Amino acid sequence: MKVGIKVRNLKKYFPVQKSFLENLLSRKIEYVKAVDGISFDIKPKEIFGLVGESGSGKTTTGRLVIRLIEPTDGKVFFDGTNIFELDSEELRRFRRKMQIVFQDATASLNPRMRIGDAIKHPLEIHKIGENDEERKELVFEALEKVGLSPPEVFYSKYPHQLSGGQRQRACFARAMVLNPDFIVADEPIAMIDVSLRAQIMDLMIKLKEQNNVTFLYITHDLATAKYICNRIAIMYLGKIVEIGEKNEFYNNPQHPYTVALLSSVPVPNPKYRPKRIIPKGEIPSPINPPPGCRFHPRCPIATKKCSKEEPKLRKVNANHYVACHHAGEITLPQY
Amino acid sequence: MKVEKLRTYYFTRYGVVKAVDNVTFEIYKGETLGLVGESGCGKSTLGFSIIKLVPPPGRIVDGKIIFEGKNLVEASEDEMRKIRGKKIAMVFQDPMTSLNPLMRIGDHIVELILTHEKVTKEKALEKAEKLLDELGISRERINDYPHQFSGGMRQRVMIGLALALNPDLVIADEPTTALDVIVEAQILNLMKKLKENYNLTLILITHNIGIVAEMADKIGVMYAGKLVEFSESLPLFENPLHPYTEALLEAVPNIKLSEQTLKWIPGSPPNLLNPIKGCRFAPRCKYAKKICSEKEPELIEIEKGRFVACHLRK
Amino acid sequence: MEETEKPKGILVWPIVKLASLTKKGWPGWTVLIGLIIVISIVIMTILAPYISPYDPNALNTGPLFEPPCPAHPFGTNHLGQDMFSRVLWGGSTMLQVALLSVLICFVIGVPIGLFSSYIGGNLDKVISLIMDSIYAFPGLILAIAIAVMLGRGVVNMALSIAVIYIPSYFRIVRSQVLTIKEMTYVEAAKAIGAKKRTILARYILPNVIPSIVTVATINFADAVLTAAGLTFLGWGVEVDVPDWGWDLYYGRQYLPSRAWWIIFFPGLMIILLALGFTFIGEGLSEILNPRLREGE
Numbered sequence: 001m002k003v004g005i006k007v008r009n010l011k012k013y014f015p016v017q018k019s020f021l022e023n024l025l026s027r028k029i030e031y032v033k034a035v036d037g038i039s040f041d042i043k044p045k046e047i048f049g050l051v052g053e054s055g056s057g058k059t060t061t062g063r064l065v066i067r068l069i070e071p072t073d074g075k076v077f078f079d080g081t082n083i084f085e086l087d088s089e090e091l092r093r094f095r096r097k098m099q100i101v102f103q104d105a106t107a108s109l110n111p112r113m114r115i116g117d118a119i120k121h122p123l124e125i126h127k128i129g130e131n132d133e134e135r136k137e138l139v140f141e142a143l144e145k146v147g148l149s150p151p152e153v154f155y156s157k158y159p160h161q162l163s164g165g166q167r168q169r170a171c172f173a174r175a176m177v178l179n180p181d182f183i184v185a186d187e188p189i190a191m192i193d194v195s196l197r198a199q200i201m202d203l204m205i206k207l208k209e210q211n212n213v214t215f216l217y218i219t220h221d222l223a224t225a226k227y228i229c230n231r232i233a234i235m236y237l238g239k240i241v242e243i244g245e246k247n248e249f250y251n252n253p254q255h256p257y258t259v260a261l262l263s264s265v266p267v268p269n270p271k272y273r274p275k276r277i278i279p280k281g282e283i284p285s286p287i288n289p290p291p292g293c294r295f296h297p298r299c300p301i302a303t304k305k306c307s308k309e310e311p312k313l314r315k316v317n318a319n320h321y322v323a324c325h326h327a328g329e330i331t332l333p334q335y
Numbered sequence: 336m337k338v339e340k341l342r343t344y345y346f347t348r349y350g351v352v353k354a355v356d357n358v359t360f361e362i363y364k365g366e367t368l369g370l371v372g373e374s375g376c377g378k379s380t381l382g383f384s385i386i387k388l389v390p391p392p393g394r395i396v397d398g399k400i401i402f403e404g405k406n407l408v409e410a411s412e413d414e415m416r417k418i419r420g421k422k423i424a425m426v427f428q429d430p431m432t433s434l435n436p437l438m439r440i441g442d443h444i445v446e447l448i449l450t451h452e453k454v455t456k457e458k459a460l461e462k463a464e465k466l467l468d469e470l471g472i473s474r475e476r477i478n479d480y481p482h483q484f485s486g487g488m489r490q491r492v493m494i495g496l497a498l499a500l501n502p503d504l505v506i507a508d509e510p511t512t513a514l515d516v517i518v519e520a521q522i523l524n525l526m527k528k529l530k531e532n533y534n535l536t537l538i539l540i541t542h543n544i545g546i547v548a549e550m551a552d553k554i555g556v557m558y559a560g561k562l563v564e565f566s567e568s569l570p571l572f573e574n575p576l577h578p579y580t581e582a583l584l585e586a587v588p589n590i591k592l593s594e595q596t597l598k599w600i601p602g603s604p605p606n607l608l609n610p611i612k613g614c615r616f617a618p619r620c621k622y623a624k625k626i627c628s629e630k631e632p633e634l635i636e637i638e639k640g641r642f643v644a645c646h647l648r649k
Numbered sequence: 650m651e652e653t654e655k656p657k658g659i660l661v662w663p664i665v666k667l668a669s670l671t672k673k674g675w676p677g678w679t680v681l682i683g684l685i686i687v688i689s690i691v692i693m694t695i696l697a698p699y700i701s702p703y704d705p706n707a708l709n710t711g712p713l714f715e716p717p718c719p720a721h722p723f724g725t726n727h728l729g730q731d732m733f734s735r736v737l738w739g740g741s742t743m744l745q746v747a748l749l750s751v752l753i754c755f756v757i758g759v760p761i762g763l764f765s766s767y768i769g770g771n772l773d774k775v776i777s778l779i780m781d782s783i784y785a786f787p788g789l790i791l792a793i794a795i796a797v798m799l800g801r802g803v804v805n806m807a808l809s810i811a812v813i814y815i816p817s818y819f820r821i822v823r824s825q826v827l828t829i830k831e832m833t834y835v836e837a838a839k840a841i842g843a844k845k846r847t848i849l850a851r852y853i854l855p856n857v858i859p860s861i862v863t864v865a866t867i868n869f870a871d872a873v874l875t876a877a878g879l880t881f882l883g884w885g886v887e888v889d890v891p892d893w894g895w896d897l898y899y900g901r902q903y904l905p906s907r908a909w910w911i912i913f914f915p916g917l918m919i920i921l922l923a924l925g926f927t928f929i930g931e932g933l934s935e936i937l938n939p940r941l942r943e944g945e
Binding site: 202 | 373374485486487488515516517518519520521523524542543544545546547548549551568569572582583584586587588589590591593595597598599600603604
């Protein structure tokens with residue numbers, strides 16, 4: 001990948017399912033505005049973190065960026081090509097370049113397919129390799145790359161014969177076998193045991209450095225994002241509220257929501273006395289997001305302007321953008 | 336509470352799963368015990384054993400659970416029914432499915448109170464409203480149904496239900512695992528506050544080392560059904576005695592550190608159906624010696640208040 | 650977490666597989682017992698021409714209404730036909746009908762279910778409506794109606810039973826497909842670029858098969874009973890074909906008097922055959938379903 005991925009004004013609205021009676025009583029269709037106009041760039045050979053809580057739209061964004069679902073509006077440029085303008089055959093061939101690893105490794109693997117066959121299948125679809133033997137070799141390579149060794153043994157196993165960590169690595173092997181430029185990793189370690197998470201994280205870093213893979217790392221876990229990401233973006237209720245290079249982001253967060261998130265993360269050190277900034281109330285429904293800045297009803301420093309005018313992402317530093325009228329007015333409590 | 340040589344096994348058609356295998360520890364009133372471990376270590380089963388709600392095909396096979404002078408293992412189901420809720424309460428992991436979707440929140444609390452205490456319905460209702468205040472839920476929502484609450488609020492209700500009868504001991508099984516980070520922080524703050532107000536003894540079961548660092552006075556580390564280390568919180572973090580504890584702490588990311596190298600533990604999780612001979616952690620332990628695969632280490636008090644089950648620490 | 654590789658040798662593998670069934674606890678035993686029953690009856694039916702002491706249709710092989718005795722272990726009926734021979738031969742029709750009807754259901758019901766539910770939309774709604782209507786009809790009555798229209802004979806019996814069973818296959822397949830369609834591994838298949846028909850064939854169908862197998866075995870059991878019922882009512886096979894259903898029909902008339910053996914042994918065989926299939930089905934469904942959900 002040379003230029004990277006450019007997301008421009010991406011939107012995804014899901015129509016709300018209504019009951020029969022509700023449909024009779026009101027004609028208005030309501031939408032869950034899962035992703036409501038976001039724009040960002042992912043540079044080649046970086047791990048870009050997309051962080052948010054539930055309802056933020058991060059998972060939907062991950063699916064949109066590789067066109068597993070169709071957008072309501074917006075563009076996604078992959079090295080200059082708008083993937084939403086590809087026809088179905090072109091898209092299928094494009095899938096070689098962009099892959100995804102899901103949160104639930106067990107659910108991502110066909111229980112009736114051996115691991116080897118599951119990883120070989122992408123090769124068959126895209127007609128890579130002259131014959132089955134060659135494809136098998138490529139599968140062995142992929143298995144070695146993710147640490148499932150000896151590959152011959154793992155090739156013939158079924159998913160239920162593998163542990164959770166091994167299954168997720170198999171999913172990475174499947175994603176890697178096509179030598180993609182870009183992988184979306186949607187909470188890949190959330191369901192993995194704590195003592196094995198670093199193995200997957202190190203794998204992603206290795207794939208980035210040695211195989212030139214660019215990652216979109218979707219998570220709610222700011223601690224792991226700090227470990228592997230180069231840049232981080234925070235999503236709240238369908239919007240991006242802050243994007244920054246890692247160190248700048250963690251040391252100098254500007255958006256009140258970011259500050260609240262960072263102050264809430266539990267720290268594995270008993271001497272640490274948390275000083276938390278907890279926004280009041282709860283995440284509102286994405287069907288009717290608050291007017292103006294979406295965070296304003298919960299924000300400790302919200303003013304009248306915040307309820308009327310939606311803040312746009314603006315630059316505060318080199319490589320650091322915030323969408324807030326009062327950026328920087330709340331700082332992270334030190335301990 | 337004193338747990339002595341507790342064994343809880345699941346008798347499945349594939350064999351016997353030794354989920355809790357000879358666990359011994361003691362906690363004092365007002366303390367918070369953090370039971371940590373990864374999936375399959377037996378911590379949840381231990382929690383269920385204490386309140387005697389182990390689902391079939393599991394059951395307590397051996398050992399004692401001494402609580403307020405009584406051995407709960409020998410208590411009858413009738414006796415346990417009086418204890419549950421009133422003396423020992425449990426907060427479950429998944430707030431989505433733990434509440435009856437057809438019952439209003441207020442009814443959940445009121446019914447619980449009325450089952451155990453001889454008070455009038457009005458008095459119970461009053462208590463319920465006061466409880467909601469303490470939980471940070473507005474009183475008007477007492478007539479709402481569970482589906483109208485968010486995950487965080489439902490979990491708060493679960494905590495409320497656990498506390499409604501002023502129990503002495505609360506067991507919380509992964510109370511914040513299903514919640515977002517900010518909601519989790521709210522729940523942790525709530526638990527701390529309630530613990531102080533009511534002088535609760537809390538057993539916090541989790542795999543999240545960060546939570547345990549913040550909340551626990553004492554920590555018990557479990558692996559493959561065994562208690563491998565038991566100690567006060569600070570000494571455990573500063574100087575972990577068991578290789579597994581050490582490895583676990585090295586695997587947890589700390590957001591406050593600018594540079595960090597995370598490690599992971601090679602090998603596979605242990606097989607609970609056919610446990611190996613000797614120390615269960617030996618295959619993955621970087622310090623393992625010959626004796627580790629021959630003889631199972633016992634939990635020994637190395638220093639005052641610090642227990643570890645490892646041959647290398649004698 | 651161990652699994653044996655397929656050993657070489659065609660005969661060795663089934664025996665090893667059967668032996669491994671016993672390791673699976675009570676469902677394994679259930680399947681094993683069911684298989685033993687069914688296979689025994691099938692072997693008995695196949696060997697009937699060789700081991701049957703008399704021609705099942707031969708009249709007056711002994712005194713009429715002879716109770717079980719060394720010469721006639723199952724006695725004789727009102728025509729002097731040897732019941733033992735009739736029992737040996739009588740399963741043939743039922744097995745053929747059951748097999749044929751299951752085959753027809755598979756070939757028709759499964760593909761319709763697959764495509765209808767995967768494509769969805771109005772097509773799915775219409776087909777579901779048709780299937781539900783057939784399903785709502787009381788089975789035996791519908792089978793009788795169709796058998797009356799088509800006439801007697803093995804193929805016609807199979808067809809009438811198949812018609813009432815296809816909706817069951819359709820429904821099971823459809824409900825499975827609707828569930829599996831949402832599974833992450835189907836999404837993963839889309840992500841690697843698989844075409845719709847590949848997804849159906851390699852990702853959805855193999856996961857639907859376990860439930861179909863269960864329905865099929867219950868189908869066998871029910872087909873056996875329905876076939877017996879149809880013959881009993883006179884709409885099954887021709888009169889001169891030895892069949893347990895016929896023996897029930899004639900035996901019923903003579904039951905009150907004394908000759909219990911005319912109805913007893915054929916009836917027992919019908920029950921055994923149906924039971925055998927049911928055991929297989931129940932055990933299989935218990936084995937297959939937990940396996941699919943097996944996690945850490």
